[in-house]
Amino acid sequence: MQHSDNPVPDHAVLIVNAHSRKGEALCGEAKARLEAAGITLIASHAVKDPADLDGIVAGAVRDGAPMVIVGGGDGSLARLVRHVAGTECVFAVLPLGTANSFARTLGLPLDLAGAVQTIASGRRRRIDLGRIGEHYFVNAAALGLSPMIGDTVPHKLKRYLGRVGYLGWAIWCLTRFRPFRLTVEDAAGEHRTWASEVRIFNGRYHGGVELIETTDVDSGDLVIQAVTGRSLLRLAFDWYAKVVRLKSRSANTVEFRGEALGLRTRPRQKISIDGECLAKTPVTVRVAQGAVEVVVPSAPSIA
Template identity: 65%
Template sequence: MGTTSPPAKDLPREAVLIVNVHSRRGEALFKDARARLEEAGLRLIAAHAVREPERLQETVRDAVADGAPMVIVGGGDGSLSGTVDELVGKDCVFGVLPLGTANSFARTLGIPLDLEGAVAAISSGRRRRIDLGMIDRDYFVNAASLGLSPRIGETVPHKLKRYLGRIGYLLWAVKCSIGFRAFRLMLDDGVRQRRMWATEVRILNGPYHGGVELSDQAAVDTGEIVVQAVVGRSHARLAWDWYAKFFKLRDRDAQTEEFRGKAFRIETVPPQRISIDGEVLAKTPATIRIAPGAVDVAVP
């Protein structure tokens, strides 16, 4: 007789709510989120509106240390990525309120982007065990990138991002591409070394980056990380790649090469900064790897 897996544990009915009110919609939706969660039958042990983004991780750490069975984080992908480290190895469910610009992690998990739908996922959904990506010792939820994206993420004016959303990113990308140059990429999976010219490299734990579906190979439960390189030295190829992927054209993968594995060593000439879920936090050379089954999240 075959063995059956144990039944999935139910979602907790108690939680701590922590919202980055510096994110695009955080301030406006904090009170609404708290009210909707309580109306949905959740008991909020505490609710924090965090105005200084650098205090988010500390606030989550304290909630987990105090024994919260679920921590609900409201903000953009950077807020979620910057706090998920505190839940790794803990018996605490990660609840996601997508209040950012691109909300790529929520898209990957199938979490509705409207507040009502996201609250429903947290209050009446299910637990799902997912992988996390790692850059050296830092965990991330969805995607990292090097090349043009970090330059955009590092310099885009907050008000442009806040009020124009993805269109604001696009406009700023055109400005940042002036003077940008391709780089030499070396990728080593421990068995084989690959060398190529590239204009952008995406390190994917899920299919979305910048709110655009970039890969049909990347997922949060495969036990593998996907590295996608826009190859060659042409700015036009990079622009066409984003355009083709944004509009899901038939030849949308023509400009990229993809590699899958559990870990890679990545080096570039010249060194490149690495944007991790929208925040520039690392640089090459770096080791990238998958952390399989690292956290439980609430999903529909």
């Protein structure tokens, strides 16, 4: 892990996506807890229209904020981290979404009090980002069933039922999905197979589930993991095996690793980037090494 000896800034701009599942209810509490923990808030924003988020974060970075604290789900974090990438501004996370995969990868507490305490007493860690075209991702991009779910799931279902509602919608989508032909190009050449889902990992989590154990957000590369074959039951079993952590949980997948990987499908597939459909095959996925500093829990003290 690439930890920094520099302290976490004690001045920050707070930006909460009030459209996220918990954002509106917790925005005021987050502000109060941060100030009580010793964080001076240069400004705070409860943003009800997600279209306004980019401008507010970009403005905070441009004005020299030493840290931006973003409260929201994985989609918000992936969308906004590009404004911090390559700058001296620290990116801190309040996990207020449904799956909170990025927070899980970083080992952050998922409750508001714990997340605030981490910001107040944690450490800085420099991490990689994945990139597809102009779009960065903090956790994972995916094609196959995941984009179908993300592109069609009713917002109110996610907002009020959380992961249970998301799972129910996933089962509904599974009955309507069709496998596809996949070609991956890495340093060893081209690899072809049938696939029902493809996950492109920067971190270990996707949909709130740890789906891969062979990478991390500072590994310096990306991993493409494909669920092979044409059976949708095989895809369902793969998710089940990884959720309950069966010994055979990797039996139905193949992995490709590199700093840049080519990806083609037949037919073309939409690509969800941390939960939002923003691209379509064919693409080249790349790693942006050490692109941003985040706040993580302090290492345990040694007696």
